[in-house]
Structures are given as C-alpha cells and as structure tokens.
Amino acid sequence: MSLTPQIGIMEITLYESGTSSIVGRDDVLKLSSNENPLGPPPAAVEAITKAAIEVNRYPSTDHAALRDAIAEVYELEASRIICGVGSDEVLQFVTQAFSGEGDEIIYTEHGFSMYPILAHMAGATPVKLPEVERVVDVDIILEAISEKTKIVFIANPANPTGTLVPDAELVRLADGLPAHVILVLDGAYVEFSEGYDGGKTLAATRPNVLMTRTFSKVYGLGGLRIGWGYGPQEMIDVMTRIRQPFNLSGVQLAAAEAAVRDPDWVRDCAKLNAEQRARLTGAMRQLGLACDDSEANFVLVRCVDKAEADAAEQALLNGGIIVRRPTSYGFPEGLRITVGDAEQTGRVIDALTRWREAG
Numbered sequence: 265m266s267l268t269p270q271i272g273i274m275e276i277t278l279y280e281s282g283t284s285s286i287v288g289r290d291d292v293l294k295l296s297s298n299e300n301p302l303g304p305p306p307a308a309v310e311a312i313t314k315a316a317i318e319v320n321r322y323p324s325t326d327h328a329a330l331r332d333a334i335a336e337v338y339e340l341e342a343s344r345i346i347c348g349v350g351s352d353e354v355l356q357f358v359t360q361a362f363s364g365e366g367d368e369i370i371y372t373e374h375g376f377s378m379y380p381i382l383a384h385m386a387g388a389t390p391v392k393l394p395e396v397e398r399v400v401d402v403d404i405i406l407e408a409i410s411e412k413t414k415i416v417f418i419a420n421p422a423n424p425t426g427t428l429v430p431d432a433e434l435v436r437l438a439d440g441l442p443a444h445v446i447l448v449l450d451g452a453y454v455e456f457s458e459g460y461d462g463g464k465t466l467a468a469t470r471p472n473v474l475m476t477r478t479f480s481k482v483y484g485l486g487g488l489r490i491g492w493g494y495g496p497q498e499m500i501d502v503m504t505r506i507r508q509p510f511n512l513s514g515v516q517l518a519a520a521e522a523a524v525r526d527p528d529w530v531r532d533c534a535k536l537n538a539e540q541r542a543r544l545t546g547a548m549r550q551l552g553l554a555c556d557d558s559e560a561n562f563v564l565v566r567c568v569d570k571a572e573a574d575a576a577e578q579a580l581l582n583g584g585i586i587v588r589r590p591t592s593y594g595f596p597e598g599l600r601i602t603v604g605d606a607e608q609t610g611r612v613i614d615a616l617t618r619w620r621e622a623g
C-alpha cells in the first residue's frame with residue numbers, strides 16, 4: 265500500500281460484536297450483547313419522540329442539561345463530567361489525550377477488547393497482564409508499572425468474567441500508582457453490582473482516577489450510544505479539547521437526560537437482573553457447568569473444553585438462542601450468556617437441560 269497509516273493502526277484487530285440473527289428463525293432470542301431485556305425506558309422513548317421534531321437544530325455543545333441531571337442524580341460536580349458517544353468514546357478521549365507512541369497501556373488477560381484497540385489507535389503499546397482465577401490482580405499490575413505506563417484500564421465488574429475487584433483492592437492500586445499513571449475504572453456494569461460505588465469515591469478524590477459509565481446496559485439505550493466519564497477537573501478539561509463539539513445529537517442528549525431522571529427504572533432492572541442471574545447461575549451449576557458468581561448482567565459459563573462449548577452453543581442455537589463465545593477473550597471453552605427476563609432465562613435453562621439429558 266502506498267498510503268501509510270499512522271503507527272499502530274494496522275495492529276488493530278476489528279471489534280467483533282454479538283450476532284443477532286439465525287437463518288430461518290423468527291423467534292430469535294439475542295443474549296449476546298448484554299442488552300436490557302426490558303427495552304429502553306418509556307420516559308426516554310417519549311423524550312426521543314419530542315426531540316425528533318427539532319433535529320434541524322444543532323445540539324448543545326456543552327451538554328449542560330445532561331451533565332446537570334447526572335450531577336444531581338449521582339451527587340457529582342457537573343463541571344467534572346464529560347459525555348461521549350457511548351462510554352467507548354470517553355475511553356478513547358482519555359487514551360488519545362494522554363498516550364502515544366512509546367507509551368504503554370495496561371489491561372488484563374480477559375479485559376474488554378476495546379482497550380488494546382484504543383491503545384493502538386493512539387499509537388501506544390497495549391500490555392496484557394495475567395489475572396488470578398479470572399479476577400484482576402492488583403499486585404501483578406503494580407509490578408508491571410514503569411515510566412512508560414500511561415493508563416491502566418480495569419472494567420469493574422469485568423466483561424466477560426463478571427468478577428469484581430473489591431473496593432479496598434482498588435484503593436490499594438490507586439495508592440500504589442505513580443502520579444503519571446491514570447487509572448480508568450470502566451463502570452459499564454456498576455448498577456448490577458450491589459454495594460460497589462462504581463469508582464465514584466476514587467474518581468472524586470484522586471488526581472489520576474477516571475470513572476466511566478454508560479447508558480447502554482442497565483439504562484437500555486445501547487442503540488443510541490451515550491456514555492460519560494467523571495474525573496479530576498484538570499483531566500476532564502484536557503479530554504474536552506479533543507471532544508468534537510457536536511458529538512452527541514439532541515435525540516441522544518434528551519433520551520439520556522430522561523433516563524437518568526428515572527432512577528426507579530434502574531432499580532427495577534437491577535432487581536430483575538439479580539433474581540434471574542441467581543436462577544441462571546444455580547441452574548448452570550446444577551447441569552454441571554462451571555461459572556463464577558457474576559456481578560454483572562451476564563454469566564460466563566465454562567465448559568470442560570471447546571468441543572463441549574461448541575455443543576452447548578449448538579443446543580442453544582437449536583432453541584433459537586444466540587449467546588457470545590468469548591474465544592477472543594481467552595475462553596474458547598466459554599459461553600457468555602446475557603441475563604434475560606424470567607421467560608428468556610427459562611428458555612436458556614430448558615435448551616441446556618434438554619441437551620444434557622440427550623447427551
């Protein structure tokens with residue numbers, strides 16, 4: 265090729281998203297992308313309809329109304345919030361603003377696949393560290409920090425494992441990091457984990473901690489692409505310089521504001537998730553399929569090997585159910601199953617029970 269892409273770009277492996285259809289079936293149940301089984305919140309749908317008639321207008325560039333709403337509901341400082349096209353864009357802001365060629369970005373063994381993609385986008389080097397029993401390990405991270413390290417990415421709860429690093433361990437990590445390293449706490453699944461503050465205290469009090477949140481999971485707005493980050497003012501001000509002035513449409517802003525002002529929705533969805541997650545986890549173990557306790561809205565089932573996982577996946581497909589094979593996350597023997605509502609969870613359990621009985 266005579267065109268020369270920027271350094272790192274050709275190292276990027278394209279992101280794989282969950283599939284959504286099965287040829288010849290119209291009763292497909294998609295449990296491959298950790299989407300909300302209850303759909304979008306009705307208040308957000310109403311706000312979208314209202315905002316639609318004004319799309320001839322450019323949207324707000326400072327996102328003031330949405331940031332104020334988030335600040336109010338989460339008890340944060342509005343000036344320290346930055347909004348993006350999904351939390352993915354906020355992760356991109358921090359990576360692009362604070363790392364480049366020669367720098368290292370740390371993530372872990374089963375960490376979210378966007379982290380190495382973002383590192384390469386910035387021309388930095390992604391460094392993948394081992395976990396211990398599918399949990400991020402603070403000592404392993406601290407040992408790997410060097411002058412070159414710029415960012416440490418941790419999703420907590422993690423995807424696809426569903427495991428959580430306890431608060432005290434995160435504090436120990438934040439305490440141990442040198443001042444030139446940013447700790448990013450990706451809180452995409454925070455609302456499903458009871459008792460964890462989602463990194464709020466650390467992001468509020470430390471000069472080098474950023475937390476990110478999304479409207480894609482518990483808020484049921486994955487198709488609309490809205491997320492946000494919270495961190496020290498200085499860090500947010502730097503990130504804002506590379507944010508496009510109109511990155512979020514009026515429709516996105518209106519939907520997110522309506523959703524964030526509907527805390528009952530979050531509570532009800534999280535409650536349903538906790539019930540069905542416990543039921544699914546119990547049923548899987550009953551069938552002899554290993555899984556860790558999940559703190560998120562999915563369960564990572566571990567078969568004995570890839571062949572058994574292939575068979576389990578086929579049994580689910582025969583039942584019209586699509587789940588995610590987290591092969592690229594280091595689990596060829598795994599199935600990541602999004603927790604659905606009661607009826608959907610029943611379908612998963614039935615399909616796998618029939619498969620076990622036939623096997």
Ligand SMILES: *Cc1c(COP(=O)(O)O)cnc(C)c1O
Nearest residue numbers: 350351352376419423452478480
């Ligand atoms: C789903 C997910 C996100 C959120 O992505 P959006 O861009 O906000 O839709 C971020 N991090 C992890 C680990 C996720 O699984």
